[in-house]
Amino acid sequence: MNLYRSHTCGELTAKDASKIVKLSGWIYRRRDHGGVIFIDLRDNYGVTQVVFHPESGIIDQVSSLGLESVITVEGEVLKRDDAQINPNMITGEIEISVNNLEVQSNVESLPWSVIDDSIPEELRLRDRVLDLRTEGQHEMMKFRSNVIRTMRNTMWDMDINEFQTPLLTSSSPEGARDFLVPSRIHPGKFYALPQAPQQFKQMLMVAGFDKYFQVAPCFRDEDPRADRHPGEFYQLDAEFSFVTQEEVFKIGEKLMTETFNKHTPEGAIVDQGPFRQIAYKESMLKYACDKPDLRNPIEIFDISKVWLDSEFAVFKSIVEQGGVVRAIPAKGAGEQPRSWFDKLGKFAQKQLRMPAAPGYIVKNEDGTFKGPLVKFLRQEQVEAIFAKAGLTETNDTIFLVAGQEKHVLQPLSVLRNKIAEDLNLFEENTFRFAWIVDFPMYEEEDGKIDFSHNPFSKPQGGMDDLLNKDPEDILAQQYDCVCNGYEIASGSIRNADIPSMFKAFEIAGYKKEEVEENFSGMLKTFRLGVPPHGGFAFGIERIIMIMKNESNIRRVITFPLNGRAQCLLTGAPLKANEAQMNELHIRHFNLPEEALD
RNA sequence: GGGGAUGUAGCUCAGUUUUGGUUAGAGUGUCGGCCUGUCACGCCGAAGGUCGCGGGUUCAAGUCCCGUCAUUCCCGCCA
Numbered sequence: 001m002n003l004y005r006s007h008t009c010g011e012l013t014a015k016d017a018s019k020i021v022k023l024s025g026w027i028y029r030r031r032d033h034g035g036v037i038f039i040d041l042r043d044n045y046g047v048t049q050v051v052f053h054p055e056s057g058i059i060d061q062v063s064s065l066g067l068e069s070v071i072t073v074e075g076e077v078l079k080r081d082d083a084q085i086n087p088n089m090i091t092g093e094i095e096i097s098v099n100n101l102e103v104q105s106n107v108e109s110l111p112w113s114v115i116d117d118s119i120p121e122e123l124r125l126r127d128r129v130l131d132l133r134t135e136g137q138h139e140m141m142k143f144r145s146n147v148i149r150t151m152r153n154t155m156w157d158m159d160i161n162e163f164q165t166p167l168l169t170s171s172s173p174e175g176a177r178d179f180l181v182p183s184r185i186h187p188g189k190f191y192a193l194p195q196a197p198q199q200f201k202q203m204l205m206v207a208g209f210d211k212y213f214q215v216a217p218c219f220r221d222e223d224p225r226a227d228r229h230p231g232e233f234y235q236l237d238a239e240f241s242f243v244t245q246e247e248v249f250k251i252g253e254k255l256m257t258e259t260f261n262k263h264t265p266e267g268a269i270v271d272q273g274p275f276r277q278i279a280y281k282e283s284m285l286k287y288a289c290d291k292p293d294l295r296n297p298i299e300i301f302d303i304s305k306v307w308l309d310s311e312f313a314v315f316k317s318i319v320e321q322g323g324v325v326r327a328i329p330a331k332g333a334g335e336q337p338r339s340w341f342d343k344l345g346k347f348a349q350k351q352l353r354m355p356a357a358p359g360y361i362v363k364n365e366d367g368t369f370k371g372p373l374v375k376f377l378r379q380e381q382v383e384a385i386f387a388k389a390g391l392t393e394t395n396d397t398i399f400l401v402a403g404q405e406k407h408v409l410q411p412l413s414v415l416r417n418k419i420a421e422d423l424n425l426f427e428e429n430t431f432r433f434a435w436i437v438d439f440p441m442y443e444e445e446d447g448k449i450d451f452s453h454n455p456f457s458k459p460q461g462g463m464d465d466l467l468n469k470d471p472e473d474i475l476a477q478q479y480d481c482v483c484n485g486y487e488i489a490s491g492s493i494r495n496a497d498i499p500s501m502f503k504a505f506e507i508a509g510y511k512k513e514e515v516e517e518n519f520s521g522m523l524k525t526f527r528l529g530v531p532p533h534g535g536f537a538f539g540i541e542r543i544i545m546i547m548k549n550e551s552n553i554r555r556v557i558t559f560p561l562n563g564r565a566q567c568l569l570t571g572a573p574l575k576a577n578e579a580q581m582n583e584l585h586i587r588h589f590n591l592p593e594e595a596l597d
Numbered sequence: 598g599g600g601g602a603u604g605u606a607g608c609u610c611a612g613u614u615u616u617g618g619u620u621a622g623a624g625u626g627u628c629g630g631c632c633u634g635u636c637a638c639g640c641c642g643a644a645g646g647u648c649g650c651g652g653g654u655u656c657a658a659g660u661c662c663c664g665u666c667a668u669u670c671c672c673g674c675c676a
Binding site: 350 | 600601608609610625626627632634635637639667668669672673675
């Protein structure tokens with residue numbers, strides 16, 4: 001017998017009756033009847049009812065202990081009378097009649113109750129340990145642990161090596177803001193925390209390891225979102241040599257299906273590979289975003305041209321000036337009350353900052369149409385639009401959004417999901433995957449050409465594309481994996497050809513010397529013989545959020561930062577003292593007033 | 598940097614608009630008492646409030662106005 005326990009609080013049942021046992025755990029609940037006291041004792045594994053009788057002589061001691069105190073009890077396992085069995089507990093057939101109590105740690109007062117599930121997040125973060133004891137949060141972290149175990153095992157089963165890569169490394173000029181770490185040994189110089197192990201995993205391929213993965217911490221100094229933890233997060237990062245895009249997809253599909261099949265609820269529908277592949281361009285048209293939620297059956301389509309042959313000056317001039325009109329088909333939406341349409345219009349203007357509420361056309365029972373825009377089109381034009389949408393029933397509706405393409409995409413995407421949600425069109429308990437492929441290599445903003453994704457991706461046509469195509473027309477062997485409206489992975493087949501790498505950077509405005517300097521490590525190794533290679537990185541937190549249907553990423557992180565990137569437990573970030581600053585050769589300047597106190 | 602929502606007892610929330618008006622309520626938790634079979638135990642009693650903060654309007658502000666802070670969601674940002 002262990003010093004503290006012979007069993008856990010989740011394992012004793014009727015078959016253990018009359019055993020003498022020792023249990024340790026936290027006081028979860030107490031029911032004091034004056035003469036007899038019941039305590040629900042909780043540990044990581046479960047809850048067991050322990051009973052104190054007056055004859056034990058420790059009643060007074062027990063009633064003075066605070067909830068969440070840690071105790072060790074010793075006693076006999078008693079089978080309960082039939083009337084006293086609690087069918088809701090695994091250990092509900094028995095209880096422990098205690099004759100010996102040892103207090104490991106007494107709790108004077110609790111800031112809030114572990115049983116209460118309506119505690120605000122600020123307190124949960126401040127008292128995170130208490131929060132991690134609550135049933136929901138405790139199970140969540142065990143769930144995360146199990147998911148990562150499955151992912152690791154799946155990778156190992158495919159004979160993929162697990163390696164670690166440096167955390168103190170160099171800044172990469174592309175991408176998000178870096179976290180910098182001042183060097184003591186090299187005054188004035190800084191390490192950067194990796195935004196991803198990108199360069200190192202490629203170097204592992206050059207080193208001949210063939211297949212690699214790791215559960216990698218990634219650091220990006222960006223503002224948070226509900227699905228984006230500020231500062232740091234984890235990726236299941238992987239890279240493979242001598243592979244094609246399709247072979248990388250197979251590995252990713254195996255990883256996802258194994259993980260989701262094992263950890264989603266009974267009866268869930270999980271896409272089994274091969275996953276759908278959707279070209280970036282197609283995705284932007286049909287779903288108005290590059291991470292579509294495919295549980296939503298609505299597909300947007302373009303109806304720009306019809307307005308050139310109409311009397312509606314607003315849409316006509318938008319299209320004439322290169323803008324677009326897009327249609328969102330909404331099956332049966334005409335059954336909704338007028339107030340629903342009004343509310344949707346207000347939402348669009350207020351939340352999505354659309355200049356006007358989206359127009360709509362509803363099909364009447366007699367085959368005519370109604371809505372503010374109907375009078376501008378001929379009957380056969382409207383009929384053609386509905387035919388294109390495949391809408392044939394009374395009350396079927398089409399919403400219209402017009403404007404320059406870059407302005408309408410975001411509102412379209414949000415409206416597509418909101419309409420489907422309001423109309424209850426989403427598939428339930430379903431996990432829909434897709435690969436978004438054929439991303440453009442470059443994008444133009446304010447006349448400047450920049451990489452639209454990863455500068456290390458291979459242009460689909462190689463050097464030939466780089467030399468002969470308009471940069472905006474060059475596609476990359478770059479792909480994302482999306483699930484239920486989240487981007488859960490990103491990857492590419494890398495550009496392993498040194499001349500075309502320089503050319504690719506040149507198009508984005510980087511001089512040869514800059515590239516040599518910033519990627520010296522990687523370039524040097526590439527000159528030593530680089531295999532064709534490619535890979536992916538899956539966002540672990542997002543995968544867990546999706547499986548648990550959680551909307552906030554902090555729920556799946558043991559010790560998350562708050563929305564302002566502060567740790568309420570440790571106070572991080574904190575000021576450095578003078579001695580530390582001196583040693584690191586750094587000094588403050590230009591601090592805002594509020595930082596000076 | 599910008600926009601929306603929220604802020605009342607330790608915690609969850611009602612009261613705030615329509616209509617500014619006596620002592621701001623409930624549940625839960627806490628504390629005290631009672632209770633030998635409960636399992637979210639029960640019963641009796643008590644304590645607990647700068648209505649986020651500051652200013653303004655008014656005879657009178659939790660309620661109206663302005664500002665500000667905090668939390669959160671979104672936009673920007675996220676190769």
